[in-house]
Amino acid sequence: xxxxxxxxxxxxxxxxxxxxxxxxxxxxxxxxxxxxxxxxxxxxxxxxxxxxxxxxxxxxxxxxxxxxxxxxxxxxxxxxxxxxxxxxxxxxxxxxxxxxxxxxxxxxxxxxxxxxxxxxxxxxxxxxxxxxxxxxxxxxxxxxxxxxxxxxxxxxxxxxxxxxxxxxxxxxxxxxxxxxxxxxxxxxxxxxxxxxxxxxxxxxxxxxxxxxxxxxxxxxxxxxxxxxxxxxxxxxxxxxxxxxxxxxxxxxxxxxxxxxxxxxxxxxxxxxxxxxxxxxxxxxxxxxxxxxxxxxxxxxxxxxxxxxxxxxxxxxxxxxxxxxxxxxxxxxxxxxxxxxxxxxxxxxxxxxxxxxxxxxxxxxxxxxxxxxxxxxxxxxxxxxxxxxxxxxxxxxxxxxxxxxxxxxxxxxxxxxxxxxxxxxxxxxxxxxxxxxxxxxxxxxxxxxxxxxxxxxxxxxxxxxxxxxxxxxxxxxxxxxxxxxxxxxxxxxxxxxxxxxxxxxxxxxxxxxxxxxxxxx
Numbered sequence: 001x002x003x004x005x006x007x008x009x010x011x012x013x014x015x016x017x018x019x020x021x022x023x024x025x026x027x028x029x030x031x032x033x034x035x036x037x038x039x040x041x042x043x044x045x046x047x048x049x050x051x052x053x054x055x056x057x058x059x060x061x062x063x064x065x066x067x068x069x070x071x072x073x074x075x076x077x078x079x080x081x082x083x084x085x086x087x088x089x090x091x092x093x094x095x096x097x098x099x100x101x102x103x104x105x106x107x108x109x110x111x112x113x114x115x116x117x118x119x120x121x122x123x124x125x126x127x128x129x130x131x132x133x134x135x136x137x138x139x140x141x142x143x144x145x146x147x148x149x150x151x152x153x154x155x156x157x158x159x160x161x162x163x164x165x166x167x168x169x170x171x172x173x174x175x176x177x178x179x180x181x182x183x184x185x186x187x188x189x190x191x192x193x194x195x196x197x198x199x200x201x202x203x204x205x206x207x208x209x210x211x212x213x214x215x216x217x218x219x220x221x222x223x224x225x226x227x228x229x230x231x232x233x234x235x236x237x238x239x240x241x242x243x244x245x246x247x248x249x250x251x252x253x254x255x256x257x258x259x260x261x262x263x264x265x266x267x268x269x270x271x272x273x274x275x276x277x278x279x280x281x282x283x284x285x286x287x288x289x290x291x292x293x294x295x296x297x298x299x300x301x302x303x304x305x306x307x308x309x310x311x312x313x314x315x316x317x318x319x320x321x322x323x324x325x326x327x328x329x330x331x332x333x334x335x336x337x338x339x340x341x342x343x344x345x346x347x348x349x350x351x352x353x354x355x356x357x358x359x360x361x362x363x364x365x366x367x368x369x370x371x372x373x374x375x376x377x378x379x380x381x382x383x384x385x386x387x388x389x390x391x392x393x394x395x396x397x398x399x400x401x402x403x404x405x406x407x408x409x410x411x412x413x414x415x416x417x418x419x420x421x422x423x424x425x426x427x428x429x430x431x432x433x434x435x436x437x438x439x440x441x442x443x444x445x446x447x448x449x450x451x452x453x454x455x456x457x458x459x460x461x462x463x464x465x466x467x468x469x470x471x472x473x474x475x476x477x478x479x480x481x482x483x484x485x486x487x488x489x490x491x492x493x494x495x496x497x498x499x500x501x502x503x504x505x506x507x508x509x510x511x512x513x514x515x516x517x518x519x520x
Contacts, residue, residue: 054412061439202483202484206247210252232273246300252267253300267306278290279320298334309424322354325361329364341372342372345374346374442475454480454481454482
């Protein structure tokens, strides 16, 4: 079991003190770190019992939360369906949910098709996945003409891609049509997958993304950009990502035009993209080779006075990320800068105690840290990995309702430390949004108290009710859009995570679009 062990940092006391970004040493393991370690694979009933008490709200507040959540959800459902590509993708995700065999088949296509270089293998993949579905059941079910046309097309594609039987004349004819039509089918599926990807990506380059963002920025939205890509596998990969982040900070900084950390755009960085061995077993290498890069990026972000958030990753990387965060917080060159940010995941059983640690860190370093609270995007892989390794329990909650509970409990702690924490609440759920809004007490709201966040391509319709002056019947709270940047080759893993979020039966985004379900 991986544990936070700040004592291991004593080895870095021997490092060359001229090393850029070097600080002397870390304190001994604190009570906060011990609590984090204890909660690593804590029994879920035990964790939930504590969270129930921490997340409790009064009956009066509960009624206010319900009323606001109902109004937000009702207004969202009554809105006209999104137009253009956004509406098409929304319709496809609603019709082909991940609870259906067809939805799973489409997700598999989306994940794999764009990275297969040869047409023969693409044809085999299309045949394999399309033949798995009963597409006929989806014909005529959607109110969108495109979705019904897609269902018809997928049904016909399944027929055309079948292997013909030699004894059947109709099968022979089908085979002839299939051979002549495979190029068209391949192109159509390819275009559909790319269209789904474009729904969740702001632009292929940072310049393009910044330009696209102007439309919603004019409406009061803010942005945090992320250069798409998964963990680096080689030093060459890590260097490329570092250069991408550097270029992005320059572009974002110029676009910020002095707006500052809270009002202007920012950037999110993924530490595993900056080092090919970002793991606990290589902790000395990480501190020697990676930290300097992180410090350079932070120093550059400070020059432009924009925010820099360290993205959350798999649970086994939490401790090492916290160590790097602590080093950053005590850097003399980063003093008086409020742009250091960190992302925490409510689905981790440790999150409730990570909040305590971060607040303590902010107090010790005299910083106001930006903390983005998310629910978590790696749930499937976390569960699978724990099962493969034969662990006695999971590092994450196994039920969504427990994650929601953890989120509220953590939010209350973050809001209770305004001097040291600038909370950034990332959610697409109207109930969670309403809870945060009332926990923060709207009558006492002030600029810079907190902000909401949403993903590009997913949360804008909900937050159009939130961003803007109260005189216009808005909630008057800012929202920052998490905006991925990258080409089709880099979006695959990100796309699958978004499809999993949108397509799950328990997803608010999925359920709000299903008019057979009551808003209550």
